[in-house]
Amino acid sequence: MSSTDIHSFHGGLKLETYKSLSNNLSSLISPLPDKIILPLKQHIGHPANPLVKIGEQVYKGQIIAEPDGYVSLPVHATTSGKIRDIGLYSVPDPLGIKAPCIVIEPDGMDTWIDIRGVDNYLEMDPVTLQNRFRDAGISGLGGAGFPAHVKLKEGTQTEVELLIINAVECEPYITCDDRLIREKPDYIVAGTRMILHAVQARKCIIAIEEDMPDAVNALLPLLDDDIELVKVPTIYPQGSEKQLIKTLTGKAVPSGGLPIHMGIVMHNVGTAAAAYRAVSRGEPLVSRYITVTGCIPSPRNLQVLIGTPVRHCAEQCGYSEKSGNSIILGGPMMGTLVQNMHVPVIKTTHCILIRNKLNQGTEMPCIRCGNCAEVCPVELLPQQLYWFSRSSDHNKLKQHHLFECIECGCCSYVCPSNIPLVHYYRLAKNEINQRDLSITKASESRYRYLKHQERLKHEKKKKKLSVEQLSISGKPNEKKAYIHEAVRRGRAKRVKKQQVRKDQKDE
Numbered sequence: 001m002s003s004t005d006i007h008s009f010h011g012g013l014k015l016e017t018y019k020s021l022s023n024n025l026s027s028l029i030s031p032l033p034d035k036i037i038l039p040l041k042q043h044i045g046h047p048a049n050p051l052v053k054i055g056e057q058v059y060k061g062q063i064i065a066e067p068d069g070y071v072s073l074p075v076h077a078t079t080s081g082k083i084r085d086i087g088l089y090s091v092p093d094p095l096g097i098k099a100p101c102i103v104i105e106p107d108g109m110d111t112w113i114d115i116r117g118v119d120n121y122l123e124m125d126p127v128t129l130q131n132r133f134r135d136a137g138i139s140g141l142g143g144a145g146f147p148a149h150v151k152l153k154e155g156t157q158t159e160v161e162l163l164i165i166n167a168v169e170c171e172p173y174i175t176c177d178d179r180l181i182r183e184k185p186d187y188i189v190a191g192t193r194m195i196l197h198a199v200q201a202r203k204c205i206i207a208i209e210e211d212m213p214d215a216v217n218a219l220l221p222l223l224d225d226d227i228e229l230v231k232v233p234t235i236y237p238q239g240s241e242k243q244l245i246k247t248l249t250g251k252a253v254p255s256g257g258l259p260i261h262m263g264i265v266m267h268n269v270g271t272a273a274a275a276y277r278a279v280s281r282g283e284p285l286v287s288r289y290i291t292v293t294g295c296i297p298s299p300r301n302l303q304v305l306i307g308t309p310v311r312h313c314a315e316q317c318g319y320s321e322k323s324g325n326s327i328i329l330g331g332p333m334m335g336t337l338v339q340n341m342h343v344p345v346i347k348t349t350h351c352i353l354i355r356n357k358l359n360q361g362t363e364m365p366c367i368r369c370g371n372c373a374e375v376c377p378v379e380l381l382p383q384q385l386y387w388f389s390r391s392s393d394h395n396k397l398k399q400h401h402l403f404e405c406i407e408c409g410c411c412s413y414v415c416p417s418n419i420p421l422v423h424y425y426r427l428a429k430n431e432i433n434q435r436d437l438s439i440t441k442a443s444e445s446r447y448r449y450l451k452h453q454e455r456l457k458h459e460k461k462k463k464k465l466s467v468e469q470l471s472i473s474g475k476p477n478e479k480k481a482y483i484h485e486a487v488r489r490g491r492a493k494r495v496k497k498q499q500v501r502k503d504q505k506d507e
Ligand code: SF4
Pocket: 365, 366, 367, 368, 369, 370, 371, 372, 373, 382, 383, 386, 411, 414, 415, 416, 417, 418, 419
């Protein structure tokens, strides 16, 4: 089946998987919720700009917010109904922040807008195909939420040696990719071929874990010489981009570098399925598979509309909210704890994990045992990063490659002193980003201030010169005309400003 040699990466953990809780039953199509909450930013990059007004009727698949720039994506209505609100709502975020969202009240009809697929995508040039993925709002469904077209475009600018479709679902409890492959293998394989055409890669691998035999059996009959299926060892975090590249090629992505610098593009299986829908049917990304699992009556995988509240998904699996439980979006290692169940499922949500409130044990001083460094898959020095995070030593944190940390949680997992190391790294990253942002903003406003001063000086000089010229010419009529013209210009400017303000108010 596979001619690719398997390599290993440093560290990692063998974890209890708890996959059988949810992957033995077929997925359930979740019924329509009573509201759909669509954040304007579900991807890395700029949030989209709303195109609709409160009270407006929209249809499933309609673009309701347009992308703002190249690294941005449109937002589509995921069902038909009325726009109920545009405002700040809780979104999946560890800090519990609110973000701009469009809220739809479903009309229960789930009526599609007119959509059209492509008969033969091989006749399309790669860039047109990439644009179709962008217009369908496809971002990576594996977690980071990078707009798919950006990764693909890099592929046409740099030659792509290898396309990897990542079917490695290495975090415990999560089985949505496993179920997706078992139920829709044809979508995955067809979507993989479409991405292959969009990046013109020389070689293509679908990488899958050894412990997913049913998924392997579903894919194998659909493959040909153009796609190789490679089984990789079940070790956490095998599914992380850089670790999987190391396993498949033996090469490390250089610090600060990207896979494309090595001629590699990677996408998740969910992205491949979304690519298939976008191209062959013209469907934008409006739904996804998610795992709902943990301490609930019926753990299961659901097919849900993007924007469905977490509470509605959990209820489909027999759960009713209890105090004393933790709601985690994602897996137990990399997931984020959310404050309430009103937050919506977004494009990157792959799991809702409900656990009894964790007794994490009391945090104790570091005993310098070195366990954390042994398991770190990026070969960082987690203990050092911990000290520098505590002392907010940003320079040292950068020197010790804090931003290379993939927040896999292996170090926290093995720490005998119960130190929530990843928590410290996240805070430190946030601090550094905020500081860098305020430095950029300060230098930008200083630059604007200096430019403004320069302009004022220039205008003053120009005015003085004109008045002097008039005085020299000594012609009273010309002077009068000059003053009259200046007054007229000032008045016209004021009227224009008032008109703009009035237009904005009307909008
Ligand atoms: S595992 Fe914990 S106690 Fe051991 S060196 Fe790392 S931070 Fe310190």
